[in-house]
Amino acid sequence: MLLSLYGRDARVSVDHRELYIPCLKLRLDISHLPLFEKVNHIELDKEYAHVMVTVNELPICEVEQWVGIDLNSTGHVAVVANPSTGKVQKYGKEVPHIHKKYSKMRNNLNNEGYPKVAKEKIRNKENRISKDLNHKISREIVNNAAQQGCGIKMERLSDIRTTARTSKSTRASLHSWSFYQIQMMIEHKAKLRGVPVAYVDPAYTSQQCSRCGRIGNRNGKDFSCPHCGHVDHADVNASFNIALRPPLGEGNGRLHADRDACKGRIDTPQ
Structure with a gap:
């Protein structure tokens, strides 16, 4: 059974980070939610309460420093570099292993003649794990x-699935992992914190040297520059390049959420 309450029909009140629904005599702890303007919609089932609220966006901060994010289908999903401090952070090392695991499970079911619904259950479980990690x-x-007072720069990766060079072993990871989804999540969370987000041209971010700016040699995850002698991890070098590049113009650099709003997509977070 699913009970939906809308707007005034909900007749809810908020007191000391607790949401009270008088018609159900139900009190919900909302201390974990961000500060919000109003409650729009509540759905209740046997186990969970799904609360939809309107959250006011903070004004976008003016920043002088930026961090660059390099998204990958192999190794760490995201590598973040801050040129002002030289600090590098890596996230999602377990993701490629998760996709290989579930891809192998689906192939085994296919070889053993299991029905399509069994494979869909595995795929849905993989998608839930991926979304949670994102x-x-x-x-x-x-x-x-936000803590470092920096903006965020990312590559415009709209064509990554058609332009990325992949091997047979990494193809499942590339097509399973949603680069668009993680970029959308970063945009949405950044707006709530007032952190600016910009996109840069992805051309040669992995081949260009982050020290001298000239084209170097990349071999797998290794990068070396024959001009200045700089040697680095290829993804780290790329993330520094992304942070140092100027944002794209209004047309090409527009945020995903803004482009979706212009196209009338209703799944854009608000």
């Missing part, structure tokens, strides 16, 4: 950027 990774990235 939430945790994006939250930590935004919180760290």
